[in-house]
Amino acid sequence: MIGRRAAGRHSGPEPDGSDETSPVILELTGVTRVHGEGERRVVALREADLAVRLGELVAVMGPSGSGKSTLLNLAGGLDTPSSGEVRLGRDVLSALDATGRAALRRRRVGYVFQDLNLIPALTAVENVALPRELDGVAVREARREARSALAEVGVVELAERFPEEMSGGQQQRVAIARALVGPRRLVLADEPTGALDSHTGETIMRVLRQRVDAGAAGLLVTHDPRFAAWADRTVYLRDGVVVDADRDDRASDLLVGARSGRSGSSTDDLGD
Numbered sequence: 001m002i003g004r005r006a007a008g009r010h011s012g013p014e015p016d017g018s019d020e021t022s023p024v025i026l027e028l029t030g031v032t033r034v035h036g037e038g039e040r041r042v043v044a045l046r047e048a049d050l051a052v053r054l055g056e057l058v059a060v061m062g063p064s065g066s067g068k069s070t071l072l073n074l075a076g077g078l079d080t081p082s083s084g085e086v087r088l089g090r091d092v093l094s095a096l097d098a099t100g101r102a103a104l105r106r107r108r109v110g111y112v113f114q115d116l117n118l119i120p121a122l123t124a125v126e127n128v129a130l131p132r133e134l135d136g137v138a139v140r141e142a143r144r145e146a147r148s149a150l151a152e153v154g155v156v157e158l159a160e161r162f163p164e165e166m167s168g169g170q171q172q173r174v175a176i177a178r179a180l181v182g183p184r185r186l187v188l189a190d191e192p193t194g195a196l197d198s199h200t201g202e203t204i205m206r207v208l209r210q211r212v213d214a215g216a217a218g219l220l221v222t223h224d225p226r227f228a229a230w231a232d233r234t235v236y237l238r239d240g241v242v243v244d245a246d247r248d249d250r251a252s253d254l255l256v257g258a259r260s261g262r263s264g265s266s267t268d269d270l271g272d
């Protein structure tokens with residue numbers, strides 16, 4: 001669905017987002033994912049097409065069971081399609097073996113899981129540094145990058161704390177920092193604002209927005225139109241089908257208020 005956005009409300013490049021010449025970092029072409037067989041057969045995603053460019057933050061919305069997590073898992077190479085093709089940059093994921101996919105994912109994709117998946121025995125800075133260390137970055141450098149990512153989400157002072165010593169909102173920020181650490185440029189977030197109060201949710205959206213504007217890309221599952229309003233466009237799923245991959249004018253009209261807050265106050269609330 002690339003190409004439609006520029007034809008809409010904007011003409012020419014966006015001041016801080018992507019334009020039609022930004023490289024496509026993620027592309028799904030005719031992607032179908034089927035689970036089970038016979039009576040248990042479920043088509044979790046059907047013939048999905050989606051392209052995300054650097055500089056774009058794309059929201060994914062749809063009812064429970066509509067295929068949102070499936071889409072994200074396929075985009076990040078955590079799952080493989082039954083048919084169709086997923087590309088990360090120039091790499092076709094299905095052309096790689098599991099080890100190759102894992103390496104690519106570690107280098108390029110930051111994933112914020114619905115249940116966060118922080119490792120309880122590691123401190124915040126250790127959790128965030130882990131993917132970099134796994135990727136061969138020296139411990140000292142990985143920790144430096146981790147602190148920088150923690151600072152980006154406003155919780156560097158929690159670096160030495162363990163997950164159980166943090167609030168839910170603080171843990172959420174650490175999980176986001178882990179997704180942003182290092183040079184990774186595609187952030188996939190499955191309801192990162194799920195259990196958060198709207199204040200903390202806004203803070204997280206601001207961080208994602210800033211990172212994307214600085215040259216990354218994001219795909220974000222959310223149920224909340226206020227958070228989707230931070231995205232450049234919204235992809236709607238219903239029963240595994242992308243029903244609308246355009247910016248929804250009804251939604252954006254409703255959400256002008258929320259969106260305008262994005263570059264307004266820079267006072268990062270720390271109230272978790």
Ligand SMILES: Nc1ncnc2c1ncn2[C@@H]1O[C@H](COP(=O)(O)OP(=O)(O)O)[C@@H](O)[C@H]1O
Nearest residue numbers: 035036042044063064065066067068069070071
């Ligand atoms: N591993 C699986 N095995 C069988 N069915 C699955 C599996 N994962 C997802 N599904 C089914 O695929 C559909 C889409 O699931 P999901 O992508 O998790 O939806 P959402 O994230 O929008 O709630 C649902 O009907 C779900 O039950």
Ligand SMILES: [Mg+2]
Nearest residue numbers: 068069070190
């Ligand atoms: Mg889900």
